[in-house]
């Protein structure tokens with residue numbers, strides 16, 4: 001896995017039509033904030049929301065966060081105006097666009113081309129604005145590999161459980177929760193499919209929303225499932241879900257320290273002064289090149305989460321009783 005482009009443990013959805021929520025989102029601890037022109041914004045409110053989003057982006061104030069706008073999907077008649085108004089009005093203040101209901105590679109390519117024209121016309125840096133693509137129906141999932149490699153602007157694939165449940169005719173209305181009557185994890189297949197496509201293309205993988213916003217334990221359970229698979233983060237719909245997301249998608253302090261120590265130890269063991277060894281003992285554990293790769297993933301996530309090392313081991317990395 002390459003270094004994640006940005007930390008996206010918690011991605012906060014903010015309706016572009018709500019001045020109050022836009023205001024509040026500046027003060028919250030989400031890694032990413034996205035202003036929504038799609039499903040959280042009523043059809044009659046979209047035109048006004050575009051104007052409000054441009055003004056909010058120009059005003060700024062989300063220090064250190066990734067700022068995105070979710071435009072409407074290509075099956076609507078709103079997409080081109082969403083992109084044109086937002087990027088022409090505030091492209092320099094925007095990190096990414098989120099494209100919902102990406103069904104095939106051409107959806108991403110169309111957005112890439114449109115963005116490029118607007119960037120040129122507005123004298124913005126061409127290619128700087130990234131794309132996050134939502135995989136949220138049967139077509140998108142079937143085409144996820146080609147979607148993942150459709151544009152160098154792509155930074156993340158996002159699972160959209162609500163639209164996905166509708167697309168599959170899943171027998172439940174509780175978004176993000178397991179449908180009754182099935183004993184295993186009903187989301188394992190789409191999550192793994194998206195994660196594999198994302199990793200193969202060097203992208204981040206983000207889980208979608210959990211709509212029972214007052215059930216933070218339920219949110220935490222759902223987040224823990226995708227985090228265990230390898231996902232980088234999850235959407236949050238309410239400030240009360242942010243701390244849970246940041247915690248679940250960060251490595252624990254012990255795991256982080258261990259990962260950094262494996263990296264240091266492996267670098268030393270493979271060097272001349274460490275004996276140029278490919279496999280060696282760190283305490284009671286054997287480490288090799290595969291351990292280094294696993295440790296790097298965890299260390300990178302820990303660094304991105306702002307963790308600092310509490311336990312630093314040094315050469316010769318031998319614990320008492322080490323027989324290496």
Ligand code: GLV
Nearest residue numbers: 160161162163208
């Ligand atoms: C999000 O867009 C979803 O459909 O779950």
Ligand code: MG
Nearest residue numbers: 136160162163
């Ligand atoms: Mg959706």
